[in-house]
Amino acid sequence: MASGSSASNASSSQACSNVCPASIEPSQILDGSYLGTLAKEHAAAFSSVIVPVTPPETTLLWGTICSGGEVLLFTMKELHNLYVAMGFKLRFVHRFSCEIKPALQAWIFSVNHEVGTSADGAETDDMKYCLFERAEDMGKSVAKCVRHNKFCIVPNVDLLMMGTSCKDISRASSAYRADMLVMSMQSSIGGSAETFCGAEAYMLRHIVQIFLFENVDALDDAGDLTTHMTNLSVVYGRLEKCGFALKMFLMDTVLFGLPQSRRRYYIIGLKESAAAHFDFSSKSASQVLGTVENLVRLCQRTPPCASMLLLGEDDCAIDDELNRRLAMGEKGSKYNVSAAISQFQGAGLSWGAVDARSGTQDTLWYDTLTKLQRNVLTYSEAEYKDAMFRDIGQSSSRVRYSQAIQDKHTVFCQMPGQLVWVRRPEPEKLPRLQVGREALTFQGYPIAQIPTTISMTSEKVMQEIAGNMMSAPVTLALLQSLFAALPWRPSSHSKSTQTTERDVDEALAVFNAASSSNPASDDVSPRVKRLRRLRIRPNAE
Ligand SMILES: [Zn+2]
8 A cells, every 4th residue: 555545544433423322331341241241232233234154163363462461361252252152163262472571471370360260270272372571582483481481482373463562652652753653663662663573573474364453543643754654554564565454443442332532543454365264265355354344333332431430439449559659658759840830820820829629638649649740730620620530640731631521521541651630529539549450440451350360460550551451342343343254264065054245245335324324214114125135134123
């Protein structure tokens, strides 16, 4: 593709204009059961527009690079459970993670142990994974594995998934440079360049059939002004050279049922030439990816209010974190009085005349803030008092605020270094800082399913994991749509009873036409007739 044109080709997850998507129960997000519910609902929605294709008895091996909190363990587990319930013999086996930070390695070990061990305690296939240390070694035949504490063979996987550090490319990062094509370099401050080079080397050496890539939306910022290249077009070009047919998706978590604005690019790559499990003879990889784009739209959900996902006031995690912060004592910080005064004056406020809001100074949480953070908090509460969540982790000019529409609050993009002050309208709920596990919940991490891991991990590390991870419901929507759209190779040579790919495309065209027409119209019979002709079950009207 032409350099620089990539961004305009990304399909954007737009809110449905005429039908409001179903919502997710906050209790299901909190207890982690929502992913399984979503998987079932997505399958039902898909079957109303396409006849589901039964995959053959197949095992798909998967691995991740720059694994972080490895939330994909849950996505793949829910898909596995769904397909078992549907009678499919499609299995997913986790072969490796790759993560350099020891705290995150410990998290991956622990989560695998908590969710991957079978009921009788025997080691399942999923427990045979390797945990490699360095992304840049993934193109080698052997690499250092911290799980087995030796050099292990880097195994083949069918499905490779990766994010790269947002540190180099996020606009909120101090390392960010809009004019630098990080993704074309061999190394970078945040490690994105090394990570991508490692994944690329892996894909040139191994037979990867499916690739999933995630990064921040700043990936398509200007970059090189002479060549009009962006980091996004660099990534796209390098993946095309690896032999993939590609499609980009610009996904916002808030459209998939979680109350967080988080726009991220996801790129799905399919390699026709390596397709052991798929037959692209009647439908090309590009056509499959077009179907994925349509199916993903059926996975949209309306989020609950962010306040519904916060811990209760009596939760001991809140007390523990407060006590930890109090024990650290008041931290010193660089505090520039004259800069603070001009900041206040610039906002039309008088220095010294602004008091902290009532309740703010009454709480012990306020005592744990540095002078600078107190100043930023006071300033931001004077400037914009109604925000329920505010990130005071940077400076007065860089405070981020939650948004509210009709008293329903949506948090800003969760970041590793944020310091989020929460003030709810109920007077009995004193203002406090958000804790790390709450950031994980805003990302859809099913933390209730891993109590041991949570109890072993600091709130700071949990916030870091949340800030860097892929959004759980977005990965579910993308992967489930992909598995539903893929032309699985039949396991026997008997005449296939599967729907033809042409049917699927016609069905989706009908669905799209139907969903964009006036839903109040009672003239549905021609549409139902057409759906019947295409062997599609019409939706209940
Ligand atoms: Zn190993």
